Amino acid sequence: YRGKEVVPGAPEAISGLKRAGKRVVYVTNNSTRTRVAYVEMLEDMGIAASIDDVFTSASLTAGWLAAHVKDDNISPKDVVVYVIGEDGIKNGLKDHGFVLAEDQDFDAGKALFGKVRFVVVGLDRHLTYHKLDIALNCIVHGAAFIATNDDASLPMEGGTIAPGAGAIVQALVTCSKHPPDFGSPFGKPNPMAFHEIARVTRTPLKAMVAIGDRPETDILAAKRAGITSILVLSGITREGDEVPDGMAPDAILISIDELNGLFPHISRH
């Protein structure tokens, strides 16, 4: 999709893949919306999806953090997280049982600085200096610094752009002199996105195909995960654009319509 507009042919292509017995999942670097909001957005575009089909950088981050603390025999309900972000990441963390530190906790004596275990940073269109200050001091006091994604900017309607999660992440990297921990950001092009999807959907990476319109996120993440990748020239990338080194997809489709030609005779196995 572009903004609220569905790419022509996309619903039909998705239906075709499903008829061919393929599981279709949706992966976005946007950490602001909840998975439920994406299901509703897809429905509005004529695409039927369930919450389990939607993976956002927020849901991937929250899922990974939950698995990580459980590996240490710690329950998320004993883990305090400070979030710079919106509903997508906040609800994702709450769904996994994490305790969110609210701003007002810090105003009352900043007693929680040493108690926050993770600072999770995504796009927050209500960012304030106060939030950066709290996040910085939590990191200085030992919290791990987790970034949902590092998209520098967001394309907006009318050709303007807006600051992305990556801008907020770099502000914190600068003042804390501390890069994000655990190989985060968790969004594409981090291959962890596809590894996590493989784990959750119990699908081997070699059976997965990633389709996207951004070489520097979609295709690079797929290549890093060893997944077959298809670049579609229906969005950000246009015919004749140079694809940067190391981001060459396995196939290029001028239009998503061509997708059905690729998988017509494959039946459910």
Place this chain on the structure above:
Amino acid sequence: YRGKEVVPGAPEAISGLKRAGKRVVYVTNNSTRTRVAYVEMLEDMGIAASIDDVFTSASLTAGWLAAHVKDDNISPKDVVVYVIGEDGIKNGLKDHGFVLAEDQDFDAGKALFGKVRFVVVGLDRHLTYHKLDIALNCIVHGAAFIATNDDASLPMEGGTIAPGAGAIVQALVTCSKHPPDFGSPFGKPNPMAFHEIARVTRTPLKAMVAIGDRPETDILAAKRAGITSILVLSGITREGDEVPDGMAPDAILISIDELNGLFPHISRH
């Protein structure tokens, strides 16, 4: 000084320099306070100073910008500036006659995006996402990106730190993919700070001596400007600390008290 405390011996050392016929000026990377506020702060510490003796990264930036547009035969009153910053930089620009674009101008149609000629970024403890968004779009529409200083963080009372101007600057560098223009940031260690002071005070660089407690800003700026530099171990740097490569001062004083020993017999010339 440290916070609101004067370094013991500093007022006496400054008096001694003045008695020896030296002009004493004060240079700070802080862009939030006005020069008048610094004069008052120095007075509270028992140090007499006039506004012309105080140079802040804000006053240096505003002065340089005014000289720059006048070189192009443009009056500052015809130049619209968008500021992320506090009183120091806002008043500095107004004092030079620049027109400040206020936030509400942008809310009403964002009509000024292409009209803003400079985006000036300093420390702003009332930073919001909205301000970053406006600054980004002004830069995208051709405004020059000016940074007052790039201090990553500020030391605070009680051992905590706070995000500095450099964190805000890096957020904008990230989303605009545009480094600051004209060799800004204008604060130390940019030698432009001392070049500008030399110009304004009509003092040759070789006649200047810079005294400071930070090798990475005070001493480095002095060395880059070719000024004799003295590191005083009364503040951020302590005896036994390693001084990084390229930041070795011409002299080191354990205490500011020793300063009078260096200039006892020099009379006004």
